[in-house]
Amino acid sequence: MTMPDGAVAVSPRQELMPAAALFHSLSDATRLAIVQHLTGGEARVVDLTERLGLAQSTVSAHLACLRDCGLVVGRPQGRQMFYSLTHPELLDLLSAAQTLLGATGSAVALCPNFGTAGASPATGVEVRGE
Template sequence: MLDTPSTEIADMKARVGEASAFLKTLSNPDRLMVACALVQGERSVRELEDLLGIRQPGLSQQIAGLREAGLIVGRKEGKQVFYRLADPRVETFIATMHALFCAPHAAETTR
């Protein structure tokens, strides 16, 4: 059994819902790709569409989900909308995911 004080367990239980919601939001492949693209900096919707190959209606839906979760924010410049990461946890999460699944030797360690 874990040798963790009951206050730490209570704190973990209080935060598990937030962590689960965070993971659920990023569990969608298209939302994850959008977040990955935004780790490199702010991008317009058009740039995201071209880069990721996600058609505009689907991309708008995924952006809305990330925005509602507070993970990204947008700003309007003329007719274009630019998005960037709003939550530093996303960058940490994406960097970890990249190291685990995308780095050159990631495939070798998961087999």
């Protein structure tokens, strides 16, 4: 469908796709942990691997995802790369999420599709059939 001014009509679902992509980029616990750490300022991959106890390749892959989504940026200094958040509004989003989790008593953790109720305590991966 074409609008009178030449613009193409977009369905309400299509309008929400960028927001869905944003939330999907933040839907991984490792990426959230990286973002949370970066709220305190710049960090190198080595800082994040030590903090999170993860392999360098894992942290780098998650940083690449966050960078591709425009949420973090790398600043080279010599042979090192310092990562930081690109938009301070991300702090507001994280704060609002914490407020919402508090208001719901973290009920989202019980969600049968996305919650942590069926997750293994060691890995956070859902265990079915146990």
